[in-house]
Amino acid sequence: MQPPSAFAALEEPPFSLLRDASLFLDFDGTLVDLAERPDGVEVDDALHALLPRLAERLDGRVAIVSGRSVAQIDDFLGGSLGQIAVVGSHGAEIRRAGGAIVRPERPPVLETAEAAFTERLGDRPGVVIEVKSLGVAIHYRMAPEVEPEAKALVEAFARHDGLEVQHGKMMAELRMAGHDKGTAIAALLEDAPFLGHAPIFVGDDLTDEPGFVLCARHGGAGILIGSPRDTAARFRLEDVWRLRRWLEAAA
Numbered sequence: 472m473q474p475p476s477a478f479a480a481l482e483e484p485p486f487s488l489l490r491d492a493s494l495f496l497d498f499d500g501t502l503v504d505l506a507e508r509p510d511g512v513e514v515d516d517a518l519h520a521l522l523p524r525l526a527e528r529l530d531g532r533v534a535i536v537s538g539r540s541v542a543q544i545d546d547f548l549g550g551s552l553g554q555i556a557v558v559g560s561h562g563a564e565i566r567r568a569g570g571a572i573v574r575p576e577r578p579p580v581l582e583t584a585e586a587a588f589t590e591r592l593g594d595r596p597g598v599v600i601e602v603k604s605l606g607v608a609i610h611y612r613m614a615p616e617v618e619p620e621a622k623a624l625v626e627a628f629a630r631h632d633g634l635e636v637q638h639g640k641m642m643a644e645l646r647m648a649g650h651d652k653g654t655a656i657a658a659l660l661e662d663a664p665f666l667g668h669a670p671i672f673v674g675d676d677l678t679d680e681p682g683f684v685l686c687a688r689h690g691g692a693g694i695l696i697g698s699p700r701d702t703a704a705r706f707r708l709e710d711v712w713r714l715r716r717w718l719e720a721a722a
């Protein structure tokens with residue numbers, strides 16, 4: 472008889488996991504439900520209230536760790552971030568509490584890529600080209616038939632030095648190489664307030680896997696949001712709303 476799933480069954484995280492921990496939270500698909508378009512995400516009042524409460528409960532040891540740019544995270548969460556650190560662009564940008572954004576120069580080839588992506592797919596119904604501080608993404612959630620073409624286009628540009636492909640949920644992104652969510656969490660763990668506190672990272676997407684690996688190596692754990700899959704996370708919650716209830720109970 473076939474097993475119900477080829478993947479290991481991951482348990483729900485115990486509330487005790489957050490005790491004395493450093494908490495790293497992905498954004499899309501983790502704190503907020505996915506939307507059809509990148510700009511369609513809705514942030515509710517309960518989330519605006521939850522983040523500062525978590526930061527207070529954990530003595531500032533909370534960070535948002537996103538594939539979006541820090542500027543995009545500010546647009547969505549601005550008022551409720553306070554002193555919460557933000558990692559953006561899949562680990563390439565870091566803003567520590569009260570600090571400025573630290574990030575590499577934007578490679579000029581991203582302009583060329585944006586122009587090429589727009590010329591080839593910009594008029595295609597349902598396709599969204601998202602331009603970010605350190606990347607350009609082609610979204611095909613509303614035009615799934617475009618997936619092979621989008622991936623091939625991004626892969627062609629990723630042959631340039633210093634760039635790589637980031638596969639995501641119904642998108643392919645050309646982004647800077649040399650960083651990931653694991654390297655960014657490791658950088659934050661070198662300093663107060665995170666130093667010496669086991670890292671817990673919550674995420675849903677492929678870009679979150681290096682963060683799960685890093686947390687396990689540092690005595691912490693990853694929490695996968697979504698259906699079972701091959702993952703380095705140790706725990707799992709089914710969806711954004713189960714996570715939100717779990718965080719509310721823990722805060």
Ligand SMILES: O=P(O)(O)OC[C@H]1O[C@H](O[C@H]2O[C@H](CO)[C@@H](O)[C@H](O)[C@H]2O)[C@H](O)[C@@H](O)[C@@H]1O
Binds near residue numbers: 678
């Ligand atoms: O690391 P994250 O904070 O989870 O960001 C990953 C990507 O999220 C966004 O794309 C995803 O969410 C969109 C809005 O719900 C959805 O339309 C899209 O299909 C998803 O892939 C964001 O637009 C990307 O820039 C992030 O890299």
